[in-house]
Amino acid sequence: GSMEEVSLPLYFGWFLEYTFQDKLEVMAKDFLKTLGTLEAFKKHIRDFSGEGEEETNLEQYFQHKGPLHCTTKYCNYGKAKGAKEYAEKESVRQQYGSMTKLVIGALFITPRTMGVRVLLTQDQLQLWPDDTEEKADAGPEAELPPGSRAHITLGCAEGIKPVQTGPDLLEILQLQKQGQEGEKVQDLENGPLAYYGNGIWVLSFTEPLLAPALFSSYYK
Numbered sequence: 001g002s003m004e005e006v007s008l009p010l011y012f013g014w015f016l017e018y019t020f021q022d023k024l025e026v027m028a029k030d031f032l033k034t035l036g037t038l039e040a041f042k043k044h045i046r047d048f049s050g051e052g053e054e055e056t057n058l059e060q061y062f063q064h065k066g067p068l069h070c071t072t073k074y075c076n077y078g079k080a081k082g083a084k085e086y087a088e089k090e091s092v093r094q095q096y097g098s099m100t101k102l103v104i105g106a107l108f109i110t111p112r113t114m115g116v117r118v119l120l121t122q123d124q125l126q127l128w129p130d131d132t133e134e135k136a137d138a139g140p141e142a143e144l145p146p147g148s149r150a151h152i153t154l155g156c157a158e159g160i161k162p163v164q165t166g167p168d169l170l171e172i173l174q175l176q177k178q179g180q181e182g183e184k185v186q187d188l189e190n191g192p193l194a195y196y197g198n199g200i201w202v203l204s205f206t207e208p209l210l211a212p213a214l215f216s217s218y219y220k
């Protein structure tokens, strides 16, 4: 019936608990501040700035609105493929409104997006939709396991939509799968920083962060 279709959200996902949200935002800002001062970054500033521009304020470069979350299923109020089926899944109904801990393995930026990679547990994978774009995005050579795309968008460049963070993460994972480790730049407070070319910077956390989060949905 139409009632049910109307009640589908923009998306389902895990929403970071408030105090952790603040903590992650502070950490991301500190990271950008540090990155902006590194000679290695300045050498590649062209990835983030126009011709003739010698500086970029990374903290202003990435903007974010709305709650920090890890999207499981984008539903677009029922217009997205598989939205209704997802909402009716047994695991979704059962776990709706419950808390979990997301494991955050890395922080990355590209000229388009900033985000963190979420490493899903087997339990959390039950909430991952079956019809993801992972295969299509990853290309024929590099099939990535389900849930590879899981991330939290921390910011986007002007004119870029948050839907870009997933493909950006998949691009990094493909590079890693092809054996590229990036050019190790230096150890930062939380772990090693590597440059993968094309404006892709990855900070791998030596100790993964544990983020308390609520499985719920979002309506604008």
Ligand code: ACK
Binding pocket: 010, 011, 070, 071, 074, 151, 152, 153, 162, 163, 164, 165
């Ligand atoms: O950062 P995100 O995961 O990317 O969170 C936002 C959220 O839904 C609201 O826009 C994500 N999103 C938008 N469009 C899509 C899509 N087609 N597939 C998967 N996720 C999407 C976006």
